[in-house]
Amino acid sequence: MESLKYHRLQQRLGYTFVDQKNLQLALTHRSHGATNNERLEFLGDSILNFVIGEALFKKFPEAKEGQLSRLRSQMVKGETLAHLAREFAFGECLVLGEGEMKSGGHRRDSILADTVEAIIGAIYLEAGLDSCRDRLHSWYAERLAALSLETTVKDAKTRLQEHLQSLQKPLPEYNIVDVNGEAHAQLFTVECKIATLSQSATAQASSRREAEKQAAAAVLARLGL
Template sequence: MLTLKYQRLEQRLGYSFSDQRQLQLALTHRSHGASNNERLEFLGDSILNFIIGEALFKRLPDAREGQLSRLRSQIVKGDTLALLAREFELGDCLILGEGELKSGGKSRDSILADSVEAIIGAIYLESGLDLCRERVLTWFAPRLNELSANTSAKDPKSRLQEYMQSQRQPLPEYTVVEVGGEGHAQVFTIECRVALAKQTTRATASNRREAEKQAAALMLSQLKID
């Protein structure tokens, strides 16, 4: 018999397990003991890749193999799965060993992502591919709807760096031009400079990393790189 918090998790998942021990197993980290979710995670990872790959194949008939692979990697990567787990409030339901519990395992991205894959594996074993596909596509619908064949899986900084390397040019330089605001409300202005562009680009954001990404995006635009 599952407690109320697990019943609420089933409501958020949109799926009720007939054998609730499968849900408990899917939520059990290896730190808790030999009976854990690692095998379900392995299965769920394979099924997730298939379902998302199939969905992209059907949605983007003109996309090339490389584009489809890139988009699938973007959707099923650990960061995305961890975000989905947080939307389900999965952390409160995880079954962890004492050490992992004390060290903040309930909020660790890798553990959250693995648990989502394990749940997918558990649903597949209990109800088969069709129902599992329906649940996964419902969970990922907002992310799938945002994609097109030209969506980049890499952030602007990575794309700019790779482009400069492909042109045998020095890597981009990022300089903090100004730091404004106070305490938690600081804003950073970053300048991006590359050898192939006469003009630098600047961007301002609430943290340095985001400002660098925005400055890189502006540079990509200036260089006319899609």
């Protein structure tokens, strides 16, 4: 049953691992033990940023650095990677520790996103950069085709900062209000304060950065922006 599950996943990925242990390692979360996919995730993150950056550089020869950076950020962010993982049905193949299994870790965006990066790293180690590039171009084909320079929308933190700068007001203050959960599944509650609002806005997410963005978006909504 296990081999059939892996076989189907590789069909969806469009790549069959020569050594199935590489695939199993890429699917193994750190909650399962010391032998896990963290190193592969680190490698895959670097390759993903390079390959998508290269693709955007070629697709938009007239784009400025800031536009390319925002487009790449949109393509490689955790939410996009989690969507990819769900398209490939990674969840059913993940190797998780007992705690993560009970808490629904196979559905958690951060775990799914990290696993995509680990898979990329594993393909690179086994088959090289050209194979990684080929797979990523295939996985991202529809998303890349749908992009235009008009989609380089600035994130909420940037928009809020630029709005306050235009009014010559102090920049936003972001403070961590609370951190809950185990080390591998933390939730950050962040508060965003600005001088023009008497009441701050808070948001919760699986990373400090994402919580700050959501808190900034809540402030923008209160400002009617």
